[in-house]
Amino acid sequence: MSTAKPVFRYPVPELKDLPDDVREKILAVQEKAGFVPNVFIALARRPDEFRAFFAYHDALMLKEGGSLSKADREMIVTATSAKNGCLYCVVAHGALLRIYAKNPLVADQVAINHYKADITPRQRAMLDFAIKVCLGSASVGDADYEALRAHGFDDEDIWDIAAITAFFGMSNRIANATSMRPNDEFYLMGRLPR
Amino acid sequence: MSTAKPVFRYPVPELKDLPDDVREKILAVQEKAGFVPNVFIALARRPDEFRAFFAYHDALMLKEGGSLSKADREMIVTATSAKNGCLYCVVAHGALLRIYAKNPLVADQVAINHYKADITPRQRAMLDFAIKVCLGSASVGDADYEALRAHGFDDEDIWDIAAITAFFGMSNRIANATSMRPNDEFYLMGRLPR
Amino acid sequence: MSTAKPVFRYPVPELKDLPDDVREKILAVQEKAGFVPNVFIALARRPDEFRAFFAYHDALMLKEGGSLSKADREMIVTATSAKNGCLYCVVAHGALLRIYAKNPLVADQVAINHYKADITPRQRAMLDFAIKVCLGSASVGDADYEALRAHGFDDEDIWDIAAITAFFGMSNRIANATSMRPNDEFYLMGRLPR
Amino acid sequence: MSTAKPVFRYPVPELKDLPDDVREKILAVQEKAGFVPNVFIALARRPDEFRAFFAYHDALMLKEGGSLSKADREMIVTATSAKNGCLYCVVAHGALLRIYAKNPLVADQVAINHYKADITPRQRAMLDFAIKVCLGSASVGDADYEALRAHGFDDEDIWDIAAITAFFGMSNRIANATSMRPNDEFYLMGRLPR
Amino acid sequence: MSTAKPVFRYPVPELKDLPDDVREKILAVQEKAGFVPNVFIALARRPDEFRAFFAYHDALMLKEGGSLSKADREMIVTATSAKNGCLYCVVAHGALLRIYAKNPLVADQVAINHYKADITPRQRAMLDFAIKVCLGSASVGDADYEALRAHGFDDEDIWDIAAITAFFGMSNRIANATSMRPNDEFYLMGRLPR
Amino acid sequence: MSTAKPVFRYPVPELKDLPDDVREKILAVQEKAGFVPNVFIALARRPDEFRAFFAYHDALMLKEGGSLSKADREMIVTATSAKNGCLYCVVAHGALLRIYAKNPLVADQVAINHYKADITPRQRAMLDFAIKVCLGSASVGDADYEALRAHGFDDEDIWDIAAITAFFGMSNRIANATSMRPNDEFYLMGRLPR
Helix, strand or coil: CCCCCCCCCCCCCCHHHCCHHHHHHHHHHHHHHCCCCHHHHHHHCCHHHHHHHHHHHHHHHCCCCCCCCHHHHHHHHHHHHHHCCCHHHHHHHHHHHHHHHCCCCHHHHHHHCHHHCCCCHHHHHHHHHHHHHHHHHHHCCHHHHHHHHCCCCCHHHHHHHHHHHHHHHHHHHHHHHCCCCCCHHHHHCCCCCC | CCCCCCCCCCCCCCHHHCCHHHHHHHHHHHHHHCCCCHHHHHHHCCHHHHHHHHHHHHHHHCCCCCCCCHHHHHHHHHHHHHHCCCHHHHHHHHHHHHHHHCCCCHHHHHHHCHHHCCCCHHHHHHHHHHHHHHHHHHHCCHHHHHHHHCCCCCHHHHHHHHHHHHHHHHHHHHHHHCCCCCCHHHHHCCCCCC | CCCCCCCCCCCCCCHHHCCHHHHHHHHHHHHHHCCCCHHHHHHHCCHHHHHHHHHHHHHHHCCCCCCCCHHHHHHHHHHHHHHCCCHHHHHHHHHHHHHHHCCCCHHHHHHHCHHHCCCCHHHHHHHHHHHHHHHHHHHCCHHHHHHHHCCCCCHHHHHHHHHHHHHHHHHHHHHHHCCCCCCHHHHHCCCCCC | CCCCCCCCCCCCCCHHHCCHHHHHHHHHHHHHHCCCCHHHHHHHCCHHHHHHHHHHHHHHHCCCCCCCCHHHHHHHHHHHHHHCCCHHHHHHHHHHHHHHHCCCCHHHHHHHCHHHCCCCHHHHHHHHHHHHHHHHHHHCCHHHHHHHHCCCCCHHHHHHHHHHHHHHHHHHHHHHHCCCCCCHHHHHCCCCCC | CCCCCCCCCCCCCCHHHCCHHHHHHHHHHHHHHCCCCHHHHHHHCCHHHHHHHHHHHHHHHCCCCCCCCHHHHHHHHHHHHHHCCCHHHHHHHHHHHHHHHCCCCHHHHHHHCHHHCCCCHHHHHHHHHHHHHHHHHHHCCHHHHHHHHCCCCCHHHHHHHHHHHHHHHHHHHHHHHCCCCCCHHHHHCCCCCC | CCCCCCCCCCCCCCHHHCCHHHHHHHHHHHHHHCCCCHHHHHHHCCHHHHHHHHHHHHHHHCCCCCCCCHHHHHHHHHHHHHHCCCHHHHHHHHHHHHHHHCCCCHHHHHHHCHHHCCCCHHHHHHHHHHHHHHHHHHHCCHHHHHHHHCCCCCHHHHHHHHHHHHHHHHHHHHHHHCCCCCCHHHHHCCCCCC
């Protein structure tokens, strides 16, 4: 798990010293992605938090059903993480957004200015709501729910949007507070035609 | 689980319909507290999120070791939840803060203005950092770590402060987006001499 | 007038050294409340300001007529003082709000997030306007007046809301700049059934 | 008291209908200034508030002693009223500032950008503090007092600065909420050599 | 080109050392205005930037056609420069606004609070848009164009409003960063009846 | 000059209808870059503004001398344009930054969070200042100059940083107000090893 650039400002554990379940999850993601995203290495030094973090992540991002596509979910993460100035999440989830959306441009667009992005009115409404949850959740209320229902989102979808925004708001703050670096591999992912 | 006032804006599940582990955790908290805090009922409608949420919560709030007392942890939650305008968390965790700190005044103080609260300089530094993580995590850096180390916090403590702030920042957004109500019982807890 | 905790960051006068009218007003409030709220002691060191402050206070808060109840007036004070981070006013006027409204929960609710408080739509509109006067008075205009008239407020009521907000905006700044402490007695007032 | 342009958005009283003391104060200011500033006419429709307002005003602005000159006091009003977007107070008190300071330029300077104004370092520190009381009083503390003492202000002067800022913060909000117009006469006062 | 007060924080060039075209433009403005506005002297030390700045300025401010009057253009500059805290531009262009509008009051009004200024609803809409471009251009969109068209502005006018705001946003930042002083002559211009 | 996606919200001119100098500049950039960046097409519909814009641009960005490298200049543009939410400038100048810096990662880093970017302390100070000029130029003063001089910037360099920030602040506002799209070609430029 050595790397030329630091994973984050804390020391990182040796793979062999990790609990089996944590190590296995890391090896599985490495197998699938070809590298280990730094968030796995960073959180592994606290196995209980690692387990809860990824359990929550998977419950929200790998959820079956609902009307949010995988690309929609990553779009929420990319747009709101940019509002929080989280380099790790914008770069890592922007990569996933490009891949799921099969669109090499959309991640940069929603990260910088979702009003100018090539997205549908439905996605625009989804991001308007997510950004409100991100920056001013205190005043979320009936009118926000109505605005989303007008685009075909049901209340479970709305929960999903809010919860994804909230979860990554947590992730953004942990990454920022610990100076977590996005792996270099993420920057180019999904930018080239396949 | 019926209540005169709504738990939040979503329908709540019947206790009997919940998975065993979820139901048991709810019954355990009821046994201990004398009532079921609404966050348990609210999240129970999504068991996977319930499990991950409380696993994360317990990893951070029930953690052994480190120099943060239980009162310190609840103080972080109360102060930062107020910045996010989260009624549920300020009321519920303010109650816990009063109890753990054996101080009936401190929760209202840190919720409204931590600069004027009867807290130690060390707690003041802890809250200054937590509030920065809450409101402007993008610029957290070396100087912030140094400021905390000067008060005797080590880097694991700093992780704890950041992670608690981040976790409840998530909780605040979910509670705000779903209009989660604090149970009436919380408001008076810890205010009367025992 | 000695106290274990300081009234504020300035020295406080001896009761015997005060002008008669100031001393009498202090003794009268002590008689009625059972203690002397610190704002009386603090301002007494400048008798002319003391007299003007309480004359203004009484003109706004003890005014006969109009459609604002005593609870409405204290609700405005509590909600806007929280926006200004004024511990003294939130704690002291929150106590009065609980008493006048005969509601042990509402003060904490409007202090933390008036959107989630158990208040009427009319009170919600009243607080929306008060908070706008508090935080962004420059753009108050016809539309704000119309919104309040739709809830049955007449222009004199609107003046009252604006003037109460403005007066306590002054009070908040003086209390914050002088680190005025709320008396311990306020915290529990109105929280217990009578 | 008729005027081509409205005094503010409320009806104004006839001079003959006012209580004697209110009318006399108005006639006195007219005698001295050559016209009646609109704030006198506006507040006269509520005599108790009129009396308290001007008693407070005079206690702060006509106070004997202390190290704040009349120009300093008006400078505080002009700079902080600009932050609140209060046209009435910037125009009216800017006029007084020009006259007391015998400086036709300084009012526009401190209203637009006090950092670029032709003022002394002591006045700069005074305005820095006043603007903090105006915009963020919650965090005023020891360091702010120290910064002012370094420029020779004692604690009574600091109270004066804070109280003047607070009082006109009230006045700004009332003027904004009622659309109070500055009299045309103020705009040119103090701009021409005498 | 000597002056008792500094032009800005950089040294200023001698008139004789300037390129002919720059010197001629300066002499022409001096001939017309009776003095040389400091922005000409300041930028002259970088002739290429001088030429581009005034070419852009003239393209926007001296443009023929369109429905924006010269007073409208200067009103945009005055109102938005105040939002940026640019003393130079508010004072210099406020003077031009007073002259073109033949109105000695309007510059102070739009600089402090355009909501309370004696302007037409059309000018109010124009300034609302300009201020949005100044402070939050990221979200400018169709609704903003519609709002202006409702007041008779066509898309070329809207370009003009946006471009003037943008150009002086640049000018404001250069003036602020270099502490450019407005010439004393500007303060009184257009305030006296002719 | 036809394109599947709109250049911006205004109609675009035919190349043949443009003045010779404008057309030649466009053809020259097409020759060099392989495509015509949309800003050239957009501004060409107003030739005088086109000429002034690019004259200013070239004076700042192609300037000889000084200690700012071409990469430094583009880094300022990328970081401050992100603060203004300008998709066009972040994407187009981020591409140039990657190329000049021979670094495929740095543009995304400074756009999202310059505190976490792989840049030198000197570049960090440069961006701190540029962002202050971008977001709060009113308070730029001596301390800011001192901070930059400590990193070896002289006053001409500081002018360059401020002027580049100011110029692109203008460009950002024009691009946002007109919904100017970055050409698709920019997104991938400089991301692949050569």
